[in-house]
Amino acid sequence: MATANIKEVARHAGVSVGTVSNVLNRPDSVAPITRERVMTAIQQLGFVRNEAARHLRAGRSRTVGLVVLDVANPYFTDVARGVEELADTHDTMVVLCNSGENPERELRHLAQLEEQRVLGILITPVATDNPHLDRLVERGIPVVLVDRGATAQRCSVAVDDVLGGRLAGAHLAELGHRRLAFVGGPFSIKQVEDRYAGMQAAMAEVADAHITAIERPSLSVAEGSRAGEQIAAMPDADRPTAVFCANDLLAIGLLQEMTRQGIKVPDDIAIVGYDDIGFAAAAAVPLSSVRQPREQLGRAAIELLLDEVENQGVGDGHTHRQVVFEPELIVRESSQASRQA
Amino acid sequence: MATANIKEVARHAGVSVGTVSNVLNRPDSVAPITRERVMTAIQQLGFVRNEAARHLRAGRSRTVGLVVLDVANPYFTDVARGVEELADTHDTMVVLCNSGENPERELRHLAQLEEQRVLGILITPVATDNPHLDRLVERGIPVVLVDRGATAQRCSVAVDDVLGGRLAGAHLAELGHRRLAFVGGPFSIKQVEDRYAGMQAAMAEVADAHITAIERPSLSVAEGSRAGEQIAAMPDADRPTAVFCANDLLAIGLLQEMTRQGIKVPDDIAIVGYDDIGFAAAAAVPLSSVRQPREQLGRAAIELLLDEVENQGVGDGHTHRQVVFEPELIVRESSQASRQA
């Protein structure tokens, strides 16, 4: 009933277990006839390697852990896709763990991954400053940070949010907008702050441009609507002609509210979002948005990790790198130049 | 450098390895003083159990595999959340695998999971009829099907799509609609067919109701728009006053196109979608939709699996069950009774 093991295969093929192992791992070192015989036995018995035994013997597993804040967020699933894709070509498994922004769950996952002796961990930590991660590194488990808290002490990948904000700002400036708003928050989130800073930097180069910051407690569709109410309530003369939202959910909520209030997008007000989630293109008015190279981010992260694993202590060893990607502005209808212009 | 093992802990604490193991697994069988000593040693050495060794000795791992068609689909991430949640309380890990609707990737994942000697596998298979799954079952690895191809040969969980269609149909009939359309396809997908059948069944009870089926090659936003063009092109007298879409993406595309063409939702045309994805509520006109109990589906699936694992060959053993859940209609603006009615 139980799956056959290497010993039974050896007996069946009339060879030693060492030979079977060689067939599996170094087929060229085995004479073709023997190899055939072993292969046949494997087929007949339906032999399947026991990963636990290999792993025990090898001392480390062939898997990496990927700990994300929210599996339901397309951002992370895209990153995960990038990670998996590249891991696949390196004979490495990816265990996807969801912390759900819960530090306890995150810690439990880290403990589990450590028990599994994973090759390394890719993580977007809940808290920027996580002592458990330091502990892992001390124990020799490489950690690569994804889009959070880059430091010289370890590898990380991230996207330049300041640049993203700058792109959005420059785009709106170029369209002639001078009365602008930024919707986002809380500003304690680094990403939000950076995007705003980028927008400000872009507008600093434009004469008589003015930005109103509308801070909201979270980055959801509902908060976007609320920001929309605020904007709609402004007297026409003061109302911004363009809004940059810290993410697409806000932008979608805002867009909805504008439509509801009879304020035309993009004619009366232009909107630019951030993240370019799938629904940005599918919104009532297709949404301009700043796209992050998500899959590429994932690929880069696992690349850094595998490099660290392979070169740990070898030769010059491994140098921690902080890779920063450039976002890209996708222009759609929501920020098209006014038709009457 | 390498993590300490149980032997070192034993030496450090001045006990045998057996005792350390007992402290770990049956603390009550160890005298308090000894236990303290061992615990201290564990702390000092930063000992972390080696999962591979436990697993090898135990003969089976403590993880289950969850193979889904698309991690980026909120449907599956919700199912996954349900699975994880319950697995957590059973000291079981979940390895989430993404087949991406690719049979090869699916097969690779299954092979990997088998090498890992997982407790069992939860899967939404790419093809309804999958010989590899039978092979797994033969080898004693329980398989539970999620929302696909239920048979008496194994456990499965699913949602009653016929009922879902019926709910949508009955709702529209009750609002007084008699000229309806169904948008979906391809009809070769069982889910689509069932939803349509349910709608038809509901309308069969209504005098002079008529359904136009609009078949589209896939269930995407773009196809929804295209269906919208078709509907907009109909003469006013023939145009349906209500549309039921086989999923929310279609419904969103359709909604957009209606807006673009100046056809008011829900006044001129009512729309009901299926799946109740997050964006259904956030659409320009909040979308009525048939919601599937996704997390519950996941919970039920893992429950069936664990039951099968625990009762395999024990006593009366395990009986395969096919659990079917009932969907729920969420009514929002897109199918509100016309305001002028």
Place this chain on the structure above:
DNA sequence: CTTGCACTATGAAACGATTCACGTGCTAGT
């Protein structure tokens, strides 16, 4: 005929935790 070499195959020793059949030393009961 020996030597050396290239090729193959062998089998025992790891890897680290768990388990279980046995000690060992006490206490309590008679």
Place this chain on the structure above:
DNA sequence: ACTAGCACGTGAATCGTTTCATAGTGCAAG
């Protein structure tokens, strides 16, 4: 005082694979 029973601990065997030093074989060169 003897022993049954109990509470704790022990340590060797075990899980399935990989690795590596070693051995056997046959062939070509010397």
